[in-house]
Amino acid sequence: MRACEEVQGTFALTIEGRGFDSRVSAGMHENFLESECVSCGACVQACPITTLTEKSVIEIGQPEHSVVTTCAYCGVGCSFKAEMRGEELVRMVPWKDGQANRGHSCVKGRFAYGYSTHKERILNPMIREKISDPWREVSWEEALAHTAAEFRRLQYQYGRDAVGGITSSRCTNEETYLVQKLVRAGFGNNNVDTCARVCHSPTGYGLGATFGTSAGTQNFDSVEHTDVVIIIGANPTDGHPVFASRLKKRLRQGAKLIVVDPRRIDMVSSPHIKASHHLPLRPGTNVAVVTSLAHVIVTEGLYDEKFIRERCDWSEFEDWAAFVAEPHHSPEEVEKLSGVPAEEIRGAARLFATGGNGSIYYGLGVTEHSQGSTTVMAIANLAMATGNIGRPGVGVNPLRGQNNVQGSCDMGSFPHELPGYRHVSDDATRDIFEKLWGVTISNEPGLRIPNMLDAAVDGSFKGIYIQGEDILQSDPDTKHVSAGLAAMECVVVQDLFLNETANYAHVFLPGSTFLEKDGTFTNAERRINRVRKVMTPRNGYADWEVTQNLAKAMGLDWNYTHPSQIMDEIAATTPSFAMVSYDYLEKMGSVQWPCNEKAPLGSPIMHVNGFVRGKGKFIRTEYVATDEKTGPRFPLLLTTGRILSQYNVGAQTRRTDNVVWHEEDRLEIHPNDAEMRGVHDGSWVKLMSRSGDTTLRALITERVAPGVVYTTFHHPTTQANVITTDFSDWATNCPEYKVTAVQVSPSNGPSQWQVDYDEQARQSRRITGKMEAAE
Amino acid sequence: MVTLTIDGNEITVPEGTSIMRASMEAGIEVPKLCATDMMDSFGSCRLCLVEIQGRAGMPASCTTPVAPGMNVSTQTQRLKDVRRGVMELYISDHPLDCLTCAANGDCELQDMAGAVGLRDVRYGYDGSNHVKARDNGGINLNWAPKDESNPYFTFDPAKMHRLFAVCAGL
Amino acid sequence: MNLHVSSRDIGERTLDIVSGMKSLEGPLLPILHEIQAEFGYVPQECLPIIARELNLSRAEVHGVVTFYHDYRDHPTGRHVLKLCRAEACQSMGGDQLAERVKSLLGIDFHQTTLDGAVTLEPVYCLGLCSAAPAAMLDGEVHGRLDADAVKDLVAEVRA
Amino acid sequence: MTVRIFVPKDAAALALGAERVAKALSSEVEARGIDATIVRNGSRGLHWLEPMIEVETAQGRIAYGPVKASDVASLLDAGLATGRDHALCLGKTEELPFLKSQTRLTFARCGIVDPLSLADYRAHEGLKGLERAVTLAPADIVAHVTESGLRGRGGAGFPTGIKWKTVLDTPGARKYIVCNADEGDSGTFADRMIMEGDPFVLIEGMAIAGIATGATKGFVYIRSEYPHAIATMTQAVEIAHKAGVVGTSVLGSAHAFDIEIRTGAGAYVCGEETALLNSLEGKRGIVRAKPPLPAHKGLFDCPTVINNVISLASVPIIMDKGPVYYKDFGMGRSRGTIPIQIAGNARHRGLYEAAFGLTLGQIVDDIGGGTASGRPVKAVQVGGPLGAYFPRALFDTAFDYEAFAAKDGLIGHAGIVVFDDTADMLKQARFAMEFCAIESCGKCTPCRIGSTRGVEVADKIAQGIEPEKNRELLADLCNTMKFGSLCALGGFTPYPVTSAMNHFPDDFRPVPLVEAAE
Structure with missing residues (x-):
């Protein structure tokens, strides 16, 4: 089917036979589920309800009105038309005028919205004295009054800094803004952090240091002009499928591809796609490999001298060039520690430097390392050295994980930064907010998530307001997280479901879905997209209203009646958002920040005539091996990632039919490593690290190299993060999820830890007067 | 820019524009099943045919680019006859379940049948088809059951025409 | 032609064939011809291997295999008799001849005799229109066929 | 001796x-x-x-x-x-x-030489055209071919020189010469005879085409039903390669040109040029919409000359003897010679190369000698399964592209199949539809569904079911297929059907069998 070819690039459909006998067929005369179909919906789209019909349309009937909104899954930020019948969502249809997705979609955004009406969704606020108690449903008033009283008590008893908040990169910009405002204005400290801490904080740091802005340089359309692409530490076909489709289209037109990844991801080789170079590096050696690419470019004179002289500081370049030219950065030396054949490194470097417009796309495989920030800077160096910044088809592009992780960073979710990446120590910035909010803002950075947990274990941090995050499952070293949470006196979780973190909560505030509120999301290309309310919040309030009500309960005088007013406040206080308003977004469809007097139409491409920081800065990137090392006890390296059908910790996708594609996390292991350990395909294995152990089933595959194992972290029963360590990025504390020394051995079934955890979770999810809510 | 005449209306469009696109710009709807904005046009449905003065045959408007001075007709009697004839063939291999079909009211096949004025299928419904499991007392090898394996959508080969028109280019 | 090959061998042979030919421009049809020459048909299990090696989807390879009538998804009889059914042969009594062959063999077109001796296939023109009616038996051509000649052909394949 | x-x-x-x-x-x-x-x-x-x-x-x-x-x-x-x-x-x-009585230009050597002896080929004027071509500028070669008036012998009759010029003028990193040797029309075998009897003339013609257009690679796509032609062509290409006729330096010149033989896989529609290109690319042999023309975007999206065997095999003599020599044969806009293939129920069956302009009657009665069966000629189908059935009444039609078109027929690949008076034209009409149903690529509906419906309607007529209504329906269907189909397969299938209906109406009024009362 052409939609499958041209739009999605999967080629899962064909016509079988010919003439009158010809018939549309999925795969090799297979049913859709068993075929190569990735359920992106493009064919259903191309064939509106004659052959391919959404089951929801058959059940509910034809939609009668629709609202354009933005998908709440990944950082691509696809626009959808939510087609409704009354208050019921009939289907989500990718919107062809969507500037990020251009009418395309993936299985998650297109179909996996059923969680919003899942029976496990919590619709009433609940509180409990102790986490061993069952939950008690209470009114909103009681829940909020209780929370406010507890936080005030804790601050009175343990000090102003004993409480903090975590903003959600799943929620809107406006909601994120309110949470950090609550912390700064209401709690009176800077103890606010966000999940970007655990994913792309090194992007902010690395790109900020080199270019001057903490975001990707391009729009997605840019990929249509690229000639050579480096993908490093990202798996776009699974993590950012709609972008992957656009990239694959460009590759089918002849652009070249270099993949730097320990795994043989689909982009390395799949229908009509073949990477020119695959650099299957050992996890943890990114800096060495990227620096080695630079070594080849510098020593072979392939750098863009004109660009560098015009746009960067030449003496800094010379210093950097001397550094990368050192013999220990040569591909031959780097081969010894990365395992990547020197010739592949040389070939890739030459191709990137000489193949035309070169662009780099990267993901968490870059950032979630002890040297995550260093790799980001090494990537930025590479782009500058080859002159690949400031026009369509080039650039450095983080593929951001969560729908609004860019926005949550923009909105001042970090303990050291106010909205717009302005340091809390900057008097002028503080002054703007202090005047507007009528409070004094601390000029000292607050606590990061890991520091909050440390402080909780130490007894100095006692209460936390967590909006839309499941830190227990998503943050590294689960045991440390649970110890920190257990040590607190008031853990407030605002979410759709009783998530894993809620097992340690004292207050549960039901959250709303993206379908139930107005607001904006900012995607990986800095695009501010409108989220529009398509149905009434089933829990009674949109998340921004809950935060406002909590603020009011704490005595703050907040009176927003619509999120547009919050955006107006953001625009008034944050220069890069100066022109943004709901009216303007209505007119433009969407805009990419910076959007202000200097760039009234927004900024699809950054650093066009010069870097934001002035001169682009070359920074030396010395490779320092992680302390996480393999040895006789833990001879394998575990790295983690995602799969197409599931999203992140799976809270949403696990509550949809997407589970048919991925019922459980599996451990990918190379046949050699499996044979050595007597592990069979599909059998249970025990996965051990210095931090802990878990069990899951094995999947024997050559996608991973010998010595490397891989798993996803979508299912709480697996708890892959029990295994990961507490090592983290030197600059930003971003945890080192991607490298853990492990051992794998055959097992009979779930570990004792998993059994205990299941029981604890079951206990902690009891609700008085209700049947057990646990599944 | 290229200036041409479509059904007597002069219109100027960028070079490389398809006749179909140019017609739309001129406010003229050419019947179609297979062309969508999301994909390259490829001319399989044979409903968007037009006549061009001085050219033989009936080219598909979706795959034929405009040319300067072209004089295009989209609604001659000959075109109407052929379109109705094509539609009659489509419907001769399509189930007659419009009233209970989930697509009723939002079906391009239905719309097009109306648009070309199809009132009668003279072939009857007893011939070879992909619609009925059994035919003339025997098993119909052309028929395949509905595929409900995907949790989100169904695939009914008995109603494949629109899909076929869209993807027959494979 | 080896009709008794295990799945594993099919995989290995397929990989050999594909590896040897994948550098051709547009290698799929030549590869499928070679596979059919090797196994006598195109085994289903070859398709995913071909797809992987040529960076195609399984669906695409399936679509191609099913489009061309030459590619069979199961083995033929020991002999393949192709009778031309096109107009030039019709004008010289090809239809009657076909009926005769069918009744002699007791099978219809696209069928194989129960003893596995012969598969009967229609063909639309062998380019022997000036020697009609014509047939091809295991790659050898026969023209100006008449009732006696086809009897001899049938006897030959039945032997 | x-x-x-x-x-x-x-x-x-x-x-x-x-x-x-x-x-x-x-x-x-x-x-x-x-x-x-x-x-x-x-x-x-x-x-x-x-x-x-x-x-x-x-x-x-x-x-x-x-x-x-x-x-x-x-x-x-x-x-x-x-x-x-x-x-x-x-x-x-x-x-x-x-x-x-023949004028043998293209087939001058066929049957005379040892097909695989390059020495024999040279001894019979072979390679003179190519030798001349390597001394000329590409545009001059194209001008020669254009001036000769050579038109595509595959059936469409498109001027070969214009096609070549388009490819010459279209920039491309790589260009191709594709020889369409998917000779699937019943009643035709001229391509096969050249490939088996004088393969070097085709190789020479392709090499000239390559030099003329800047193409460096040629493919000969031969249908799998022609194993002997495939074998001969394969050997001939090897011999030519070894002798330096083709390869990195054509006859020692600066031109490179390689030829590869490819085998079809049982699909008549792959004789349609765009379907053939898809097939060469390893795809389903479905027809592409035009534009883009193959000359602009052909094989692997590169500028491509796609010519029939006879067209390419006619080029060497044009280059050798000059365009005027060739152009002097023929009539009207149909210049040069055409290899007429007389087949089916004819006494003198075989290949007859002659200048355009003989009448159909001359060909069938005089040259072909009437029927093999000795019975009266009832109809002749000219141009393969998509060609019209001509009755004796049209035997004065001259063998010329335009003259045949004027009588709702086509020369096609110049195959003539003779039927005697035992032929049932309703059955032949039904077969035309059946053949289309079997060979349709399936891309467009008029051909895909129409052909199957055509068989059904013909059967109803044969069974005497509402004959009046069904004859009208068959005529309507032919109109829909003729104008609605994407390519010639669906578009020309109506030719044999309507011609049978128009010229032999009695066969469409079968006497219904008197059914036994139940």
């Missing part, structure tokens, strides 16, 4: 027992100690006389035929080796009326 005896290896001759004759001859010659070599030539095209063997004598070649293996001994007894008379002796080959 060694005597050369020629036994054709052309598939038509083989089908009639030439292999057995050659074997018998070889063993008899050896047994008798005769100093003779047996040359396996192509066919002269007198297929009703095949296997026709020839012996070279001082007076010229003497022909004998049709020869059976069992005739060999008596032929040798009679003095075959010296061209003596015998009951099967046909006299001097060149004097045979069927040959003598």
